[in-house]
Amino acid sequence: MVAGDYYRILKVKHDATDEELKKAYKKLAMKWHPDKNLEDPLRKEEFEAKFKQVSEAYDVLSDPKKRQIYDLYGHYPLNSQRFTKEYGGGNMKDAGVVESSLLCTLEELYNGCKKKLKVSRIVAPDEFGELKSVEEILKIDIKPGWKKGTKITFPGKGNQEPGFAPADLIFVLDESPHAIFKRDGNDLVAIQKILLVDALIGKTLNLATLDGRDLTIQMADIVKPGYELVILNEGMPISKEPGKKGNLRIMFDVIFPSRLTTQQKCDLRRILSDVYY
Template identity: 30%
Template sequence: MGKDYYKILGITSGSNEDEIKKAYRRMALKFHPDKNKDPNAEEKFKEIAEAYEVLSDPKKRVIYDQYGEDGLKTGGTGSSSGQGTTYHYTFHGDPHATFASFFGGSNPFDIFFGSGRQRGTTNGTNDHGGDHDMDIDMDGDDDPFSSFSHFGFNGINGFHHGGGRRHRNEPLHGGRKKVQDPPVVHELKVSLEEIFHGCTKRMRITRRRLNPDRRTMRTEDKILNIVIKRGWKEGTKITFPKEGDETPENIPADIAFVLKDKGHPLFKRDGSNIIYTAKIGLKEALCGCTVNIPTIDNRAITLPCNDIIKPGTIKRLRGEGLPFPKNPSQRGDLIVEFQVRFPDRIPHQSREIIKQHLPQS
């Protein structure tokens, strides 16, 4: 006994196109895995998408009404004009693509996790936004700072980033224009050392691609080379066009990676500057001292402090920060912020001496 698509959508076999759309909208929102935490919601969400894909297509619906699910998928004979045709249908298996296509790239839940499964290597293009617009040079081999990771764009780590915008159209499929799926965006964490030196990240993705018959699909792996230039800022986006899942009914989504700074044990980043907190005692703050300041390239700079250091005092070491994105031969500054450690207690004799020598406030 095949699936009852009408029952899945909660409608009758006489329902018209508008009723089918309303039913899909209602059921898809109800059982979307981002909203419904029931363990069976994912499977139900997939069944709803499959039912809509069939019943919203007049040709598929005619065959389904006459031969049921088995006839539709194994090849049945049916035609509204009375002429026999052989037709095979296999659900593409991605209910999120159906959801994205139905809502035109927008998402009632703000972010919905979707597909983008992706042998070969590909380099991406980057987008800094604002006044950091740069071209990415994808020539050259991997450097010593390269790494290798794997992503399966099936809703774990990535999110569609459509913002309600429709993407490029391609030729009609089943009487409807193909619409590109929203981009699948992933956060890519990089260390300050990787930003200082530049590096290449290698990501293996698994995706689905159409076979030459343009109906059946295969699963394949692909290596994406993400070349990270010196000084790139957090938020820089590297895009790989149309590297997502490909189905008979969609244009593959773009895959994008957005840089995110990793935490560092010594430094904090402020654009192209880096900040180091130097901790000194009260004696050093009042009487002077010399502090060894570590740098991002594993050197140490001797910083003499002859004046009184107040809590929060800042000293700037010029050109010891990160490279500027547009001019990597130039660097930002290393900013030293002083933190003064006060003693928990002072002996009475010492307190009297301090009173004698310190001015009244």
């Protein structure tokens, strides 16, 4: 399924029983519940996204009627919004649009990419009155800098029910969490852990960019609380302004020593007592 196979998300077979679904859901819900992520706040969005996926999959597959529709039509009918209206002089109604999430990595949104998606859709009954399922490969050209929420429309490529025109198929871009960077508009934000000594005397940082370059950053300033290092033109491409990018903002998490010896305390007091604040 384009928007994510609910069976795969719950890690169960297509003939899974209600008990197997419930057991799988409880296991994954406990693993990905946001309240379980207490040690790494940077993965908060990842936990929330995974938990939402698992909950949505269970909500559909645990309901016999929803599951039957899902097995027949795929993801689309469950997320569709139908706005019906009469065509002039005819009785064919407009099935509106069908929206489906398209998950992209931050690298794909930075560099741009081409995706080929195999979709299954239901078309109008044939001469024997039976619904027919057809498969088609759709090509999507992701432009550098596109943002979460961007919509790509394929007119008439959604499911078709009796008495309705084929629905438009719309993919809505979603962004998977990144291990290092977080997007903030056109900017990229990175949290950099740094030792207290480096925060005071400076350090050379090496950072791998989303397009595979090695970025060397020389830190000369003292890292004070709330300090943010801004690297111009190293953020996300701005899709409507080719050649331009946002900024890279580096925020620091200063690691303090867990203990100091008496001699170290004396040495620090001696050294820092001559510093003008």
